[in-house]
Amino acid sequence: MGLDLTTRAEKLLTWLGMWGAMRGVAPLSAALIASVVLLESLTPPVARLLSAVPVNVIHVFAVGIGLLLGLIGYFAGEFWDRVVFEACYGPQGRWLDFARRPLLVFPAGSALKRHRNQAVQALPRKPETGEGIYREAAKVARRQVERWERIEQPLILSRFVRGFLWPCLFVACLASSAAAVFPLFGAATEAPRLLAAGGGCLGLTLLLLVPYSHLRVEHMIRLYQDVAAHAGKRKPERR
Numbered sequence: 001m002g003l004d005l006t007t008r009a010e011k012l013l014t015w016l017g018m019w020g021a022m023r024g025v026a027p028l029s030a031a032l033i034a035s036v037v038l039l040e041s042l043t044p045p046v047a048r049l050l051s052a053v054p055v056n057v058i059h060v061f062a063v064g065i066g067l068l069l070g071l072i073g074y075f076a077g078e079f080w081d082r083v084v085f086e087a088c089y090g091p092q093g094r095w096l097d098f099a100r101r102p103l104l105v106f107p108a109g110s111a112l113k114r115h116r117n118q119a120v121q122a123l124p125r126k127p128e129t130g131e132g133i134y135r136e137a138a139k140v141a142r143r144q145v146e147r148w149e150r151i152e153q154p155l156i157l158s159r160f161v162r163g164f165l166w167p168c169l170f171v172a173c174l175a176s177s178a179a180a181v182f183p184l185f186g187a188a189t190e191a192p193r194l195l196a197a198g199g200g201c202l203g204l205t206l207l208l209l210v211p212y213s214h215l216r217v218e219h220m221i222r223l224y225q226d227v228a229a230h231a232g233k234r235k236p237e238r239r
Helices: 003-016 019-023 025-040 043-049 055-075 078-089 110-122 132-141 145-162 165-185 188-229
Strands: none
Touching: 003 145, 003 188, 019 025, 019 145, 025 055, 025 145, 025 165, 043 055, 043 165, 043 188, 055 165, 078 188, 110 132, 110 188, 132 145, 132 188, 145 188, 165 188
C-alpha cells in the first residue's frame, strides 16, 4: 500500500465520518466476521465426513469457534506489533538500513530510521532504551489533538488490517491439520481441498502483512516528523 492509497483511504473515511467507528468496534467486528466466514468455508468437508451429525450443529460450532478465535486474534493483535513488526522496523530492525523495498513489496526502512534519529534529538526527555523512543514521541505528539489525529490515522488503519491476520493464520493451521487427519478417517478426497484452503489462508496472511507494514511505517514517520518539526516551537518545561 503506497502513500497515495493511504491518503485516499483516509479521505474516504473522513468523508464518510467513520473514524470513530474505526477507533472503536470496526477492528473487532472485522476480526470476528473474518474468523467466522473462514471457519464456515471449512464446514462442507466436515459435514461430508460427519454425515451423521446435523448440518446446523456443525454450523453452530463453526460460528462459535470462529467468534472465539476472532476474539483471541483481536486481543492478541499486539503480537504482530511487538514481535513481527519490531523485528523488521524497530530500533534494531533488520530492514532499517534498506533503501529499497525488502522482498519488493514491504516498505524500505531507511526513511523511518532517519526520522526516528531526528526525533530522538528533538525529544525533551531522551529515552533510556530504543523501545522507549516511540512511547516518548507519542506522548509529546498527543498534546496537540489536531496534529495527532492526522498522525494516528495510518495506525488506526493498520490495526484494522491487523485484525484479519490471526483469523487467517488460525484457519490456515486448522485446514492444514484437517488435511492431514481426514485421510485417517477414509476421507482422503477432501485433503486436496483442505490443503488448498490452508494455503490460500496462509497466502492471505502474508499478503495482509504488506499493507499492515506500510501503514504502520507511515504512522511512525508522521509521528517522528511531527516531533522533529515542532521541537523548536515547544515551550520549555518547568522544573
